[in-house]
Amino acid sequence: MREINIALIGYNFMGKAHSYALGNVNFFFPNKIRLNKKVIVGRTLNLLKQAAEEYGWLEYSTDWREVILRDDIDVVCIATPTSSHKEIAIEAAKAGKHVLCEKPLGMNAEEARQMWIAVKDVEIVHMVGHNYRRVPAIALAKKLIDEGKLGNIYHFRGCYLQDWLADPRAPMSWRLDKEIAGSGAHGDLNAHLIDLARYLVGEMDQVIGVEKTFVHQRGEGNSQANVTVDDSTAFLAKFANGATGTFEASRMASGRKNHNSLEINGSKGSLFFDFEHMNELGFWSKEDELEVQGFRKIIVTEDTHPYMKAWWPAGHLLGYQNTFVNQYADFIHAIINKTKVEPNFYDGWMCNQVLDSVSTSIDTLTWEKIRGS
Amino acid sequence: MREINIALIGYNFMGKAHSYALGNVNFFFPNKIRLNKKVIVGRTLNLLKQAAEEYGWLEYSTDWREVILRDDIDVVCIATPTSSHKEIAIEAAKAGKHVLCEKPLGMNAEEARQMWIAVKDVEIVHMVGHNYRRVPAIALAKKLIDEGKLGNIYHFRGCYLQDWLADPRAPMSWRLDKEIAGSGAHGDLNAHLIDLARYLVGEMDQVIGVEKTFVHQRGEGNSQANVTVDDSTAFLAKFANGATGTFEASRMASGRKNHNSLEINGSKGSLFFDFEHMNELGFWSKEDELEVQGFRKIIVTEDTHPYMKAWWPAGHLLGYQNTFVNQYADFIHAIINKTKVEPNFYDGWMCNQVLDSVSTSIDTLTWEKIRGS
Amino acid sequence: MREINIALIGYNFMGKAHSYALGNVNFFFPNKIRLNKKVIVGRTLNLLKQAAEEYGWLEYSTDWREVILRDDIDVVCIATPTSSHKEIAIEAAKAGKHVLCEKPLGMNAEEARQMWIAVKDVEIVHMVGHNYRRVPAIALAKKLIDEGKLGNIYHFRGCYLQDWLADPRAPMSWRLDKEIAGSGAHGDLNAHLIDLARYLVGEMDQVIGVEKTFVHQRGEGNSQANVTVDDSTAFLAKFANGATGTFEASRMASGRKNHNSLEINGSKGSLFFDFEHMNELGFWSKEDELEVQGFRKIIVTEDTHPYMKAWWPAGHLLGYQNTFVNQYADFIHAIINKTKVEPNFYDGWMCNQVLDSVSTSIDTLTWEKIRGS
Amino acid sequence: MREINIALIGYNFMGKAHSYALGNVNFFFPNKIRLNKKVIVGRTLNLLKQAAEEYGWLEYSTDWREVILRDDIDVVCIATPTSSHKEIAIEAAKAGKHVLCEKPLGMNAEEARQMWIAVKDVEIVHMVGHNYRRVPAIALAKKLIDEGKLGNIYHFRGCYLQDWLADPRAPMSWRLDKEIAGSGAHGDLNAHLIDLARYLVGEMDQVIGVEKTFVHQRGEGNSQANVTVDDSTAFLAKFANGATGTFEASRMASGRKNHNSLEINGSKGSLFFDFEHMNELGFWSKEDELEVQGFRKIIVTEDTHPYMKAWWPAGHLLGYQNTFVNQYADFIHAIINKTKVEPNFYDGWMCNQVLDSVSTSIDTLTWEKIRGS
Missing domain, CATH: 3.30.360.10 (Dihydrodipicolinate Reductase; domain 2)
Known part of the structure; x- marks a missing residue:
C-alpha cells in the first residue's frame, strides 16, 4: 500500500485541527493510501512533545528546514502564524513537497505572489486552508x-x-x-x-x-x-x-x-x-x-x-472539524490523482490582493482597484 | 370634549396607513379628545372619493392649499410622494397647523433645512413619519x-x-x-x-x-x-x-x-x-x-x-399598522400637552443630510463629512 | 346604504377585541354596508360606560335580554365567560338575530348541542369565535x-x-x-x-x-x-x-x-x-x-x-387583532349574502364533544370515543 | 503505558460511529492509556474485512464468542441489532469484560433485567449507548x-x-x-x-x-x-x-x-x-x-x-459524531478509575420497562404503571 508521509508545522489551534483531520481522512474517505502523521514541528519543546503524543505524531522536531528536506516527507502542512508562511512554503516547494498552507497565504499580496511564483511551475499540489469551502x-x-x-x-x-x-x-x-x-x-x-x-x-x-x-x-x-x-x-x-x-x-x-x-x-x-x-x-x-x-x-x-x-x-x-477532513480528502485526492485543487496559492494570492486593496483604501480614503494577476 | 380636526394629503399606501391609525388611536390610547378625520386631499377625484368613503373621511378635496388654510383644520398629515413635502409642510406651518410628514422629509438636505426653518419658531408640533421608532x-x-x-x-x-x-x-x-x-x-x-x-x-x-x-x-x-x-x-x-x-x-x-x-x-x-x-x-x-x-x-x-x-x-x-397608531398617540399627546416629539423636522433634516452625504460620496468616490446643523 | 346594528355582550379582553374588529372591518373589507356599534352590554356600570366611550359604542345597557329583543338590533356578539353563552345565544336565536359567540361554545357538549338545535333551523348566521382560522x-x-x-x-x-x-x-x-x-x-x-x-x-x-x-x-x-x-x-x-x-x-x-x-x-x-x-x-x-x-x-x-x-x-x-377583523369580514359577508360560515355552532358543538370526551377519559382512564352528531 | 484492548461487535452505522469514537477519544481526552481497536466482529466476511480496514481495526473475526473469551480483550462494545444484545452482553459480563451496549438494552424489560442481573455484581463498567446524554x-x-x-x-x-x-x-x-x-x-x-x-x-x-x-x-x-x-x-x-x-x-x-x-x-x-x-x-x-x-x-x-x-x-x-467521543471518554474514565457511569444497565432496564409499559397500554387501552426495580 502506498504511503504518504506528512510533516506538520505548528501545534496550536490549527495544528490540532490539522492533526485531527489527518487522523480521520482515510476513515471517511478510504483511498487505499496510508497517511502517516510522520513529524510535527514546533519551537517550544515541552509543548511540542505533548502535542506529538496527544495528536499521534510519530516524531517531533524543532527544525522545520531539516524536516522539509527529508526524503521521507511528502507533504508539508503549514499551521503557523502568518509571518512564517512564505518562507516555509517556498522552501517546501523548492524541496518538491506538496503544501497545504493556512490562510491568509501571505502577510500581504507581494508575499503571496512570491509564494504563487514558487509553486506554479513545480509539480506539486498546493492549497490554502480556507476550510469553509468544505462545509x-x-x-x-x-x-x-x-x-x-x-x-x-x-x-x-x-x-x-x-x-x-x-x-x-x-x-x-x-x-x-x-x-x-x-x-x-x-x-x-x-x-x-x-x-x-x-x-x-x-x-x-x-x-x-x-x-x-x-x-x-x-x-x-x-x-x-x-x-x-x-x-x-x-x-x-x-x-x-x-x-x-x-x-x-x-x-x-x-x-x-x-x-x-x-x-x-x-x-x-x-x-x-x-x-x-453550519x-x-x-x-x-x-x-x-x-x-x-x-x-x-x-x-x-x-x-x-x-x-x-x-x-x-x-x-x-x-461539526467544525469535519470541514478539515473534507479539505484533506480533496487535497490528498489531488495528490493521488495528480490534479489541481482550489483554493490554491493563486487563490491565496488573489485573496491577499483584496485584503491589501482594502487596507490601501483605508489610507487613501478612496476606492482602490484590485490589481488582479 | 375638545376636538382635533385632521387633514390628510395623500390616499395611497401611506394614506391608508395614516387613515387607519387616526381611526384607532383613541381606541387604544384614550385621551378625552375627539379626533375627526375631517378632510382627505388628493388629485384624482374618483379614487379620492372612494378613499374618503372607505377610510371614513368626512370630506374630500382636491385643493390642499385651500384645506390648509381652513380655520377648522388643526393638523396636516402629509402622505404624498417626497417631491411635494416641502411646499405643503411649509404652507401648513405658515398657517399654524401641526404637521406630521412622511419620510424622507425633503428631496434633499436643503429642502429639509428650509422645512426645519419654517417650523422651528412656530408653536406647532412637527414630526416625521419614521414609524419604526414606534415598534x-x-x-x-x-x-x-x-x-x-x-x-x-x-x-x-x-x-x-x-x-x-x-x-x-x-x-x-x-x-x-x-x-x-x-x-x-x-x-x-x-x-x-x-x-x-x-x-x-x-x-x-x-x-x-x-x-x-x-x-x-x-x-x-x-x-x-x-x-x-x-x-x-x-x-x-x-x-x-x-x-x-x-x-x-x-x-x-x-x-x-x-x-x-x-x-x-x-x-x-x-x-x-x-x-x-417585529x-x-x-x-x-x-x-x-x-x-x-x-x-x-x-x-x-x-x-x-x-x-x-x-x-x-x-x-x-x-402588526405593521400598530406602529402608526403608536406614532399618532405620541404626536397627539404632544399636541395636547404642548410638548415636542421626536423624530421631528430637525431629525428629518439630519437624516436628509446623511442621505445627501452618501450620494455625494458616490460621486466623489471618497468619504464625505456629514455637515450637521 | 344598508345598515347593520350590532349588540356586543361583554367588554373585557374579548369585548375589546370584538369592538376593535367591528370598528375596522369596513375599512379593510369595504362592502357598502354601514356597521353600527349600537349597544354594548355589561354588568358593572362604571366600567361599562368607560368601555362604551373608549370603544366607540353609541349606547350601553346592563340588560342583555332587553337589548336582544330590540327591533333595531341585527347582530348579537357574545364575548362573555362561557357559563352565559348558552342562555344568551339561544335567546338571540329566538329573536332572529345573527350570532357570533366566543369559544368554547358551551360549558359542555350538551349545552352546545342545545345551542346548535336552537340555531340550525333559523334563518340566521351563527359563528363561533375560533379566530385562529382567520390567520x-x-x-x-x-x-x-x-x-x-x-x-x-x-x-x-x-x-x-x-x-x-x-x-x-x-x-x-x-x-x-x-x-x-x-x-x-x-x-x-x-x-x-x-x-x-x-x-x-x-x-x-x-x-x-x-x-x-x-x-x-x-x-x-x-x-x-x-x-x-x-x-x-x-x-x-x-x-x-x-x-x-x-x-x-x-x-x-x-x-x-x-x-x-x-x-x-x-x-x-x-x-x-x-x-x-403568525x-x-x-x-x-x-x-x-x-x-x-x-x-x-x-x-x-x-x-x-x-x-x-x-x-x-x-x-x-x-398582528393578533387582524384575525378578528378577518373573522368579522367573513361573518358579515355571510349575513349580506345569506350564506353559511364556518366554524358555526355545529363546529362549536363538535369541539365541545371532543373536550368532553377528553375529560371523561381522564376519569375512566381509558380511550373515549367521540360521539359525533 | 497501560493498554486497553477493545472488541467491537457490529460494523454498520453504529459500528462506524463506535469505531470513529474509539479512534479519537484519546486525541481529545488524553489519559495516558493506549486504546487499541483490537478486533471487529461481524457475520459477512467481505464487508467485515472492508470495515476492519477502513475503520482501522487490527483484526477481525466472525466468532464473537471466541473473541469475548480472549484474554487480551478488555472491553466489549455491542453495536448489533437489539435481538442479539442480551446474549452477547451476558457472555461478556461472565468473561469479566467491560461492556458498552447500544440501545435499547434489551428486546424487552425481562431481557434487560437479566442483563442487569448479569452485570450488577461483577467488577466491570457497564454502559448503554444513549449518546444524546453526551451532547x-x-x-x-x-x-x-x-x-x-x-x-x-x-x-x-x-x-x-x-x-x-x-x-x-x-x-x-x-x-x-x-x-x-x-x-x-x-x-x-x-x-x-x-x-x-x-x-x-x-x-x-x-x-x-x-x-x-x-x-x-x-x-x-x-x-x-x-x-x-x-x-x-x-x-x-x-x-x-x-x-x-x-x-x-x-x-x-x-x-x-x-x-x-x-x-x-x-x-x-x-x-x-x-x-x-445540537x-x-x-x-x-x-x-x-x-x-x-x-x-x-x-x-x-x-x-x-x-x-x-x-x-x-x-x-x-x-457534530453528531462528537457525542460518541464524549461517551467513550466517560466510559474509559470509569474503567481507569474503577467508578460507575450512567446510563448503565440499570438505566437501560428502566428504559425498557417504560417502553414495555407503553406497549402494554396500547393493548389494554388504559394507563399502565411502570413497575420499577
Whole structure:
C-alpha cells in the first residue's frame, strides 16, 4: 500500500485541527493510501512533545528546514502564524513537497505572489486552508449558483463576527501583533469571506474600507502591550460582474462567537448561510409556485449533498472539524490523482490582493482597484 | 370634549396607513379628545372619493392649499410622494397647523433645512413619519441602550431589504422616477435605517457609499420608461462616538419582503432586531452568568414594555399598522400637552443630510463629512 | 346604504377585541354596508360606560335580554365567560338575530348541542369565535392540504402553551373557577387546537387525556380561593382518517406567552405553524428537487394569500387583532349574502364533544370515543 | 503505558460511529492509556474485512464468542441489532469484560433485567449507548436543572421525528422486523427520549400510548415483506414528581430528519433542545429582569460548558459524531478509575420497562404503571 508521509508545522489551534483531520481522512474517505502523521514541528519543546503524543505524531522536531528536506516527507502542512508562511512554503516547494498552507497565504499580496511564483511551475499540489469551502452547505451553494438557480447575482453580504476582544480586559495575543499576524480581524476573518465571495460570486474590481481598533492596549499591570492590528474592518465592494458587496469582520461583536454568515441575492433566487447553523443552507427560489415561495432551510446532510456520502445518515450533523477532513480528502485526492485543487496559492494570492486593496483604501480614503494577476 | 380636526394629503399606501391609525388611536390610547378625520386631499377625484368613503373621511378635496388654510383644520398629515413635502409642510406651518410628514422629509438636505426653518419658531408640533421608532421592540432597544446595558457601542449594522424589483420584468412606478421620489432604495429604505441609527447610536460623522441601478428601463412594450433612481445603495459610516456602521438598502434582494434589520454591538452587550419578527428583540448581555450567556429572544408584548399597556395581553402580537397608531398617540399627546416629539423636522433634516452625504460620496468616490446643523 | 346594528355582550379582553374588529372591518373589507356599534352590554356600570366611550359604542345597557329583543338590533356578539353563552345565544336565536359567540361554545357538549338545535333551523348566521382560522397562514395551510400537497395525513401535533400561571403566586381569576369557565387550559386553549385539527385534518374518533392542577389555591392572605380547573391538559387522539394526534394545553409553560403551534405531517409534505410567528407558515414538500428540499418559511403576506389583498404590501406583518377583523369580514359577508360560515355552532358543538370526551377519559382512564352528531 | 484492548461487535452505522469514537477519544481526552481497536466482529466476511480496514481495526473475526473469551480483550462494545444484545452482553459480563451496549438494552424489560442481573455484581463498567446524554447542551441542561434553575418541573415534552419511512415506497429493512428490532420507532427513538426524560426529570409512574403502522408492506415486486413494527408511537406520562409528559416518536414525519427535541417547563424556568441545532440550548429564566426575559439561545461551546474544554474555541460547532467521543471518554474514565457511569444497565432496564409499559397500554387501552426495580 502506498504511503504518504506528512510533516506538520505548528501545534496550536490549527495544528490540532490539522492533526485531527489527518487522523480521520482515510476513515471517511478510504483511498487505499496510508497517511502517516510522520513529524510535527514546533519551537517550544515541552509543548511540542505533548502535542506529538496527544495528536499521534510519530516524531517531533524543532527544525522545520531539516524536516522539509527529508526524503521521507511528502507533504508539508503549514499551521503557523502568518509571518512564517512564505518562507516555509517556498522552501517546501523548492524541496518538491506538496503544501497545504493556512490562510491568509501571505502577510500581504507581494508575499503571496512570491509564494504563487514558487509553486506554479513545480509539480506539486498546493492549497490554502480556507476550510469553509468544505462545509457541505457552501459546496451546495456553489452548485446551485453554477446551475443558474440564482440568475444574475446582485448582492453579496458577508459578516464574520466574533467577540473574544469585546471586553477591553481581554488579554494580549500574537494575533494582535501586526509583525506576526499581518493584520487583525481583517486578515483573519475577512480573508475567509473574500475567499467565499470569490468562490461563489467571482472577482472583485474595487473596494473601500474602514477599520477600527477600539482597544489600543491590552494586558495586565506592567505587561501592557500595544495592539497593532484592527479589531474590526468593514468594506464595500464592486464585483467584476456588476454585483455589489458588503463585508464586515469584527472581534468586538458581543454574543457572536463564530458568526461567519453570508447572503447572496440574484434575479431568480437567494442563498443564506450562517456557520452557527453550519449544516443548513437557506435557499429562496422564484421558480417555486407563488403561494409557497419562501426561504427553505435545507438540512445539508443527504447522501446526495456534497461530501455527505462519506459521513452519517441524513439529519446527523457535522461539526467544525469535519470541514478539515473534507479539505484533506480533496487535497490528498489531488495528490493521488495528480490534479489541481482550489483554493490554491493563486487563490491565496488573489485573496491577499483584496485584503491589501482594502487596507490601501483605508489610507487613501478612496476606492482602490484590485490589481488582479 | 375638545376636538382635533385632521387633514390628510395623500390616499395611497401611506394614506391608508395614516387613515387607519387616526381611526384607532383613541381606541387604544384614550385621551378625552375627539379626533375627526375631517378632510382627505388628493388629485384624482374618483379614487379620492372612494378613499374618503372607505377610510371614513368626512370630506374630500382636491385643493390642499385651500384645506390648509381652513380655520377648522388643526393638523396636516402629509402622505404624498417626497417631491411635494416641502411646499405643503411649509404652507401648513405658515398657517399654524401641526404637521406630521412622511419620510424622507425633503428631496434633499436643503429642502429639509428650509422645512426645519419654517417650523422651528412656530408653536406647532412637527414630526416625521419614521414609524419604526414606534415598534415596541425598538423603543425597548432605546431604553436598554440608555440604561447602559450595551456599554460602549462598537458597531451598527443595518440592512433594509425588499425584492419587489428583483425581477427585471417588474413594472415602472413613481418610486423609480427621481423627479418625484428623490431617490430609490436609498431615500426610501436607508432613510429608515439612518433614523434608527441616529436614535439608537447617535450622529454619524463620515460616510461613503456605493449605489447601483441594475435595471435601467422598466415597463412593457412601447411604454418603457427610464429608471432614474438607485435599486440599491450601501454605505459605511463612522459615528461621532467612534462606532462603525454598515448600511444597505435594496429592492433587489430576492425573498426579502420587508427585511428591516439591525444589530448593535457594544462592550457589554448586543441587540438584534428584524422587522420580519417585529415583536421580538434579540439581546445578549455580558452580565448574565457565563454558562447561560446567549442571545435572548424577548417577546416584546409585556405590559411593562413600551406602548404595550395599550394593546393586548402578553404574547398577542402587534402588526405593521400598530406602529402608526403608536406614532399618532405620541404626536397627539404632544399636541395636547404642548410638548415636542421626536423624530421631528430637525431629525428629518439630519437624516436628509446623511442621505445627501452618501450620494455625494458616490460621486466623489471618497468619504464625505456629514455637515450637521 | 344598508345598515347593520350590532349588540356586543361583554367588554373585557374579548369585548375589546370584538369592538376593535367591528370598528375596522369596513375599512379593510369595504362592502357598502354601514356597521353600527349600537349597544354594548355589561354588568358593572362604571366600567361599562368607560368601555362604551373608549370603544366607540353609541349606547350601553346592563340588560342583555332587553337589548336582544330590540327591533333595531341585527347582530348579537357574545364575548362573555362561557357559563352565559348558552342562555344568551339561544335567546338571540329566538329573536332572529345573527350570532357570533366566543369559544368554547358551551360549558359542555350538551349545552352546545342545545345551542346548535336552537340555531340550525333559523334563518340566521351563527359563528363561533375560533379566530385562529382567520390567520392567513392557517387559511393557506387549509388550502395546501385541500390541494393535496401533504398527501395522506399521518400526524397532527398541537401545543398551545402560556405561562401566566407558572408562578404559584399568580392571582386568582374567573378563568380558574369551574362554575364560570367550565374548564381551564383545556376549554380555553385545547378548544382552539381541536378546532384547528378538525379544520385541517378532520374529525377525531377516540381520545385519552391527562390533566393536572399544579397549584390548588391562589390569592393573597385571607382571600385565597380554590382553583377548580386544570392548569394543563394533554391528550392523544386517533383521527377518523387514520392519523394520530398529540395535543397539549398549558398555562404553566414558563416563557411561552401565546405559543399556539401545530405541525401536520403527511406522505408528501408537512406544515408547521406557531402563532408567535403568525405571519409565517412552514412547508416541506417532497415534490421539490431532492437537493433543495427543506422546510420553507412562507411569509404569508402576498396579495395572493388568503385575506391579504385587504391589508398591506408584502412583508408588512399582521398582528393578533387582524384575525378578528378577518373573522368579522367573513361573518358579515355571510349575513349580506345569506350564506353559511364556518366554524358555526355545529363546529362549536363538535369541539365541545371532543373536550368532553377528553375529560371523561381522564376519569375512566381509558380511550373515549367521540360521539359525533 | 497501560493498554486497553477493545472488541467491537457490529460494523454498520453504529459500528462506524463506535469505531470513529474509539479512534479519537484519546486525541481529545488524553489519559495516558493506549486504546487499541483490537478486533471487529461481524457475520459477512467481505464487508467485515472492508470495515476492519477502513475503520482501522487490527483484526477481525466472525466468532464473537471466541473473541469475548480472549484474554487480551478488555472491553466489549455491542453495536448489533437489539435481538442479539442480551446474549452477547451476558457472555461478556461472565468473561469479566467491560461492556458498552447500544440501545435499547434489551428486546424487552425481562431481557434487560437479566442483563442487569448479569452485570450488577461483577467488577466491570457497564454502559448503554444513549449518546444524546453526551451532547454538551444536554449535559448543561442537567446541570441547570440540578442547580434549581427551573424550580419545580411541570412538563416534559419530547418529539423524536424522522421521515425515512414517510414515503410508502421506502424499502424494507431489518429495523422493520419485530424479531430483530424488537419494535420500530418506539424502541429506536422513544428509547432516547425516555432516557433523557429519566435523566433530566426523573422516573415515570404511569403511561398510556398509541402506536400506528401506516404502511404494512414494503419492498419491491415479489420481494414484499410485512412490516411488523410501529411506524410511530406517542404516549402520555405521569412522572413520580408530579410532572406530566408527552412523547412522540415517528419515522413518518416528512421533512424531519433527526428531529430529537425536548422542552422542559418548571416554575422558575424552561429549557428547550433540538438536535437539529445540537450546539444550542434554549433557556428561559424568571430570574431575569422582567423587561428582558426571553428564551436565550446558549451556544454551548464555551470552555466552561460540559466536555468543551476538550474541543475547539467558542463558536466552533460539534457534530453528531462528537457525542460518541464524549461517551467513550466517560466510559474509559470509569474503567481507569474503577467508578460507575450512567446510563448503565440499570438505566437501560428502566428504559425498557417504560417502553414495555407503553406497549402494554396500547393493548389494554388504559394507563399502565411502570413497575420499577
